[in-house]
Amino acid sequence: MTHENLPPRPWMTEDMTLTQETARKFCDAEITPNIERWNKQGRVDRDLWIKAGKFGLIGAAIPSELGGPGCAPAHDMVILLEQARTGDLGWGLGIHNIVITYLLDHGTPAQKERWLPKLASGEMVAALAMTEPSAGSDLRNIRTTAIRDGDHYRLNGSKIFITNGQTADLICVAAKTDRNAGSKAISLILMEAAKAPGFRRGRNLDKIGMKSQDTSELFFDDVEVPAENLLGGEEGRGLYQLMDQLPWERLLIGVRALGLSEYAFDQTLRYVQDRQAFGQRIVDFQNTQFKLAEVKTKIEVMRGFLDSCIMQHMNGGIDVTMAAMIKWWSTETLVQIVDDCVQLHGGYGYMLEYPIARLYADVRAQRIYGGTTEIMKMLIGRSFTGKKPGAAG
Template identity: 55%
Template sequence: MMDARRPWMDEELALLRDGARRFFERECVPNEMAWRAQHHAPRDIWTKAGAAGLLCASIPEAYGGGGGNFLHEAVIVEEQAYSMSQSFSNNVHSGIVAHYILAYGSEAQKKRWLPKLATGELVAAIAMTEPGAGTDLQRIKTHARLDGDWWRIDGSKTFITNGLHANLVVVAVKTGAEAGAKGISLLVVETDTAAGFRRGPLLDKLGQRNLDTCELFFDDVKVPATHLLGAEEGKGFVQLMQQLPRERMLIAVVAVAMMRRAIDETLDYVRQRNVFGQPLMAMQNTRFKMAECETQARAAQAFVDDCIAKLMKGELDVPTAAMAKWWTTDTLCRIVDECLQLHGGYGFMNEYPIARLYADVRVTKIFGGANEVMKEIIARDLEKR
C-alpha cells in the first residue's frame, strides 16, 4: 500500500486513492499473470477504468474529464504501479495524449476526442519512435503531405504502447522540407476508419509483458486536414518539448511507487525466510541493505514531492524534471536489484513479484528520454550558469 502521508494529500485525493486501489485489486491483479502470457489485457479494461473515473482525471469536466489536476493523476498511477497492474498505460492515455489534445487541440478537436478518452470508448497512443529514430526525434522519416483537405501519411513507428487497442494515435510526422525540428508536426489518426493503417504483431519484450506494445504502419493513410494539432504545421517538436517535464514527472511518480512495492515485498520475504536457524531479517547484511533501500526510497519520494509542488505552481523547469526522471529510475533499478538478491533463488522465479519487477523496471531508464539524454539536458543547463 502506498504511503498516504504526503504534503499534498487531502481527503478528496485519499478517497480517489482508495477507489483506484480497489479497482486495480479487483479488476487487474487476479488477471495479470494471464495477461502477461498473452501480452495484452482485454479491451474492456479501458471502459471499466473509464466507468470507475480513472481515465482523464485531470481533464476539465467540460470535456468529460474528472476536473482534477496532476495530483489526481499521480495518486491513480501510483496505485496502478504499486499493484503491478501495468497491463494498460493510463500514463500514455490520460497523462500524455489527452493533455496534448487539451493543450494544442481546437475546440472542435477537444469536444470530438476528450469525452471518449475519458469513458474509454477511445484508447489513445502516441507514435514518435521509429526503427531509426528513438531519442533523436529530429531524424524521423514518417512523413505527411497535404493533398487538398487531407494529409496523406507514409511511414512506420515502433515500440508503441497501447498499440494493439489504440483507436486514436497522435503521430509525429515530417510535414515540411525544413531540416530537423522545424519540419515536425503532430497529426491525430482515428485508426478505426483509416484505410492503409496496419498494426504489427505484439512485440516480445523483456519486461512489462502484460502491456500491449507493437509497430504501427501508415501506407498512404488519409487524415483530415483538421486533425493537425495546433494552428499551424511545423510546431510538433515544440509541442513535444513543452509537455516533456510533465510526462517525466509521471515516470518519476511511478518509479517511487515501484520502489515501495519492491521494499514491501522484500520485507515480507526476509521476515519469513529462515537461514541458518534464524529469520533472514535478523542478519546484519539484510538489515543494512533494507535500511539503504528505505533511505533511498524516502529521498526519492521527498524529491518527487518537491517537484510536484513546483509543477503545481508552474515552476518546474526542464532540467529539474530531467533530474527527477533519471535519478528516480536509476534508483529504482538499484533497489529492485538489491531486493531480488535478498530473495535468493526465489527472486529468479516469475511467480514472485520481485522477479517480474526486475524485468519490468529496466525500461524506465530508456523510455521518456534515455537517462543519458537527461544528464545531457542537465549539463547544458549547468553550462549557462
C-alpha cells in the first residue's frame, strides 16, 4: 500500500483532504522537478514562496482578513507532509510557519497586521534565530543582547545554523533584554533585514546534506530595531513564548519524518522490484522482504503515534513530554529507515544521482535540530522527577 491509497487520518477533515490534494499537486509540479537544481544552487527559488502563497499553502491559520488561508493550524501539517513526501528538505516552509505561529499566538494586533499578510503571500520569508556559537541546547545561555535605548532596541551578538538565513526578510531573534532577569532575561525581537543597518549575513554554511536549504550565521552589530518590534510588546516573555511553541515545532518535525520515511520506502520498493541479482529481482530475496516489512511496520507505528499526538494537539495542545517523545523517536526511526533503504540499493545507494543517497545525508540533521535526541530524552526524564520542563533548543 503506497501513501496514495491510505485512508484519511482520524484527525483530518474534508477541508484538510482538499488542502492535501492541492499541496500534493503543487509539490509534484513545483518541488519534485527542481530538487536537484536547488541542491546545486544552495537554496530554493525565491518565487517558490510567491507561488505557494497564491495557492494558499503558507501559514494556514492566518485569518483571511490578514490575507491568509483562514484554516485550522492542522492544515500546516498536511502541507508539510506532502512536501516531505517529495523527499525535499530544502524549502524552509516549516520554520517560516513557526514564526507565523509565534505572531499569531503572541504578536500584538499591530504586529499581526504589519507582517502576517506579507508572510502569507510569500512576499516576506521568515527565520527563527535562537542558536548561537556557544549556546544551542542550552538556550538560557545565549549572549545576544537587545538593550532598550529610547524608542529602539540595540541588538548585538551573533547566531549560527539559521534556516532561511540567506533569504529571510523577517528574523525572529532570541536576545537578552535584561541579562540579570533570570528566566525573564530573554525576549523575542522581530527584525526586518532590509531596515537593519549593522545586520550582516555570513556565508551559506557548507552542510553534509540539506544542500538546498540555506543555513547561515547572522551577525548583529549595534542594530537599531524599533521598540514596537518586541514580540507581544512585553520584555522578558521570550522563554515562555519559546516553551509554548517548541512542542508544536517538534510535532511538525515528527510529521516531516513520516513523509520522508514514506518517500524512502517508495523509492526503495521501486528499486528492488527492478534490479536483478542471482537471476531474480532483489525484492524476491527473503532478506529484502523482511527488511521492507520492518520499514513498513515502523512507518505504520510512526503514523499511529503521530495520529495520537496530533489529536492531543487538536484537543488543547500537545504537552512538552509527548512532543519530545514523537520528536526523538520519529527522527531516530527515520534515520534507521533511510540507512536500511540505502543498503537495499547496494552501491547505487551511495551515489548522489540516486535520491536515497541524498536523503541519507539530508535526514541526519533531524536528530539534531528542533532539540537533539538527548535533550528530548532529558525533557521526558524530567516528567518523572516532578521538575519543570524548561526551555531547551
